[in-house]
Amino acid sequence: MTHTEIHPHDGVPSHVTVDITDFAYGGQGIGRVDNHVVFVEGAVAGDRDVAVDIDVEHSSASLWRGEARTIGHRSPLRGDGTISCPAAEKGAGCCDFLEVAPDKSAEVKASITADQMRRIGHFDIEPTFQTLSPYRGWRTRMRLAVDDEGRAGLRVKSGHRVVTNAVCSQAAPGLMDGLDAMRFTPGAEVILALDSNGIRHIVEVDGGASSKQRSGAARPRTSRRGRRGHSKVIEGGNYCVERISDNAASTSSGPSSNPAENSGAAEGAAHSAEGRTFVLPPTAFWQAHSGAPTRYRELVRELLPEVHGGAAWDLYGGIGLFADILAEKTRGPVDSVEIDKNARTWGRRSLNALAEFSFSPSSIRFLTSRVDRAWSSLRRNNKGGVDLVVLDPPRKGAGTKVIGQIAAAHPQAVVHIACDPATGARDYAAWLDHGYEISSMRVVDAFPGTHHMEIITAFTKRS
Numbered sequence: 294m295t296h297t298e299i300h301p302h303d304g305v306p307s308h309v310t311v312d313i314t315d316f317a318y319g320g321q322g323i324g325r326v327d328n329h330v331v332f333v334e335g336a337v338a339g340d341r342d343v344a345v346d347i348d349v350e351h352s353s354a355s356l357w358r359g360e361a362r363t364i365g366h367r368s369p370l371r372g373d374g375t376i377s378c379p380a381a382e383k384g385a386g387c388c389d390f391l392e393v394a395p396d397k398s399a400e401v402k403a404s405i406t407a408d409q410m411r412r413i414g415h416f417d418i419e420p421t422f423q424t425l426s427p428y429r430g431w432r433t434r435m436r437l438a439v440d441d442e443g444r445a446g447l448r449v450k451s452g453h454r455v456v457t458n459a460v461c462s463q464a465a466p467g468l469m470d471g472l473d474a475m476r477f478t479p480g481a482e483v484i485l486a487l488d489s490n491g492i493r494h495i496v497e498v499d500g501g502a503s504s505k506q507r508s509g510a511a512r513p514r515t516s517r518r519g520r521r522g523h524s525k526v527i528e529g530g531n532y533c534v535e536r537i538s539d540n541a542a543s544t545s546s547g548p549s550s551n552p553a554e555n556s557g558a559a560e561g562a563a564h565s566a567e568g569r570t571f572v573l574p575p576t577a578f579w580q581a582h583s584g585a586p587t588r589y590r591e592l593v594r595e596l597l598p599e600v601h602g603g604a605a606w607d608l609y610g611g612i613g614l615f616a617d618i619l620a621e622k623t624r625g626p627v628d629s630v631e632i633d634k635n636a637r638t639w640g641r642r643s644l645n646a647l648a649e650f651s652f653s654p655s656s657i658r659f660l661t662s663r664v665d666r667a668w669s670s671l672r673r674n675n676k677g678g679v680d681l682v683v684l685d686p687p688r689k690g691a692g693t694k695v696i697g698q699i700a701a702a703h704p705q706a707v708v709h710i711a712c713d714p715a716t717g718a719r720d721y722a723a724w725l726d727h728g729y730e731i732s733s734m735r736v737v738d739a740f741p742g743t744h745h746m747e748i749i750t751a752f753t754k755r756s
């Protein structure tokens with residue numbers, strides 16, 4: 294049923310009643326009123342007779358945005374409402390997909406992915422989907438903002454206000470405990486990491502605020518000033534570690550109620566994946582879901598063929614989560630390319646800690662470079678060409694130019710991991726344009742309770 298109501302403002306009504314037919318990538322429900330598309334927060338595809346308060350300020354003549362006030366008939370995709378997030382209830386922009394039933398979430402995300410592939414990539418596909426346990430308490434890494442009073446918390450969905458004194462239900466047990474009592478530098482950011490030994494690492498890094506905006510505690514000694522959202526890892530900062538579970542004995546300097554007093558060199562956080570231990574700074578990239586590193590390694594292993602005597606690239610490689618798998622597959626050289634200059638040291642250290650190898654550890658080379666500037670080194674290192682490629686770019690994707698450059702080296706098989714279906718669709722279409730076909734696309738519900746997902750796609754060269 295559709296129904297528009299009263300108080301038109303520049304042609305945009307203040308209330309409508311709609312049926313919700315689809316999901317937007319962003320988690321909102323989509324309904325239609327005549328020729329108008331309505332994006333509805335809090336609505337789920339399949340809801341009917343949804344009364345919507347329209348946000349007139351943020352709507353245009355053709356696209357209206359609003360929030361569900363009441364749901365006439367609930368969608369079968371809805372959960373029973375028993376899962377909640379205290380931080381989201383206070384306005385934090387964290388858990389924005391809790392209306393969808395946990396056992397339907399992966400399927401819904403696969404259909405959102407298929408929709409993005411069709412609209413942006415202009416190809417049809419039905420991805421398979423997988424869940425990842427646990428559904429709540431899965432996040433081992435968090436980046437928090439610090440408010441004017443030095444309290445750390447999550448930002449509200451749209452805006453800069455920081456939600457404090459509320460735990461996000463994504464957080465692994467203990468990750469956010471006791472934050473209310475801690476004080477940090479106003480304007481800074483706080484990284485929390487819970488490692489596989491049950492050690493919590495708390496690092497204060499520069500949040501990009503000017504010194505005039507700061508007050509109170511001293512600046513982190515070794516941090517560099519950076520823009521918010523800048524992709525470089527900011528090193529140093531005030532740091533403390535503490536043991537919050539009985540999994541292992543801690544050699545930490547904490548606990549402390551004031552991490553700002555615990556300035557010191559960053560120790561590594563130990564994370565395990567498929568039984569392998571990777572040690573890396575808490576500020577470096579590591580997959581957020583506790584089960585993701587193992588699952589992704591299993592998928593990369595499953596989706597790539599063995600090419601003994603070949604060569605491989607692990608692009609956007611982090612500390613080399615996939616490099617040893619590529620080395621096993623090729624028994625030849627693997628180049629892991631990563632922009633973070635610490636990755637080489639920590640990647641090598643983690644590799645050297647391996648007790649057994651089915652490959653030569655020296656065959657894995659860590660290159661510190663942007664991927665789009667690594668071609669001459671990669672060509673020099675791989676005169677015989679490359680056979681296998683894993684690429685795992687950040688949310689903005691690799692871009693069509695980079696895909697073209699990889700494709701020019703003619704790898705026979707590629708696994709491309711995308712955490713955004715829109716940029717993923719653009720990049721995947723570029724592979725199709727360069728003579729590759731999709732042999733498998735898996736959507737993993739790796740960010741449960743949020744609208745995010747991970748898409749792991751295998752391509753093979755068309756003969």
Ligand SMILES: C[S@@+](CC[C@H](N)C(=O)[O-])C[C@H]1O[C@@H](n2cnc3c(N)ncnc32)[C@H](O)[C@@H]1O
Nearest residue numbers: 578609610611614631632662663664685686687
């Ligand atoms: C999604 S993470 C994947 C890391 C790794 N594959 C893993 O799973 O642990 C993306 C990585 O790309 C790195 N990165 C971002 N932009 C880059 C670029 N232009 N060139 C090389 N690495 C980049 C980031 O520092 C980050 O480590």
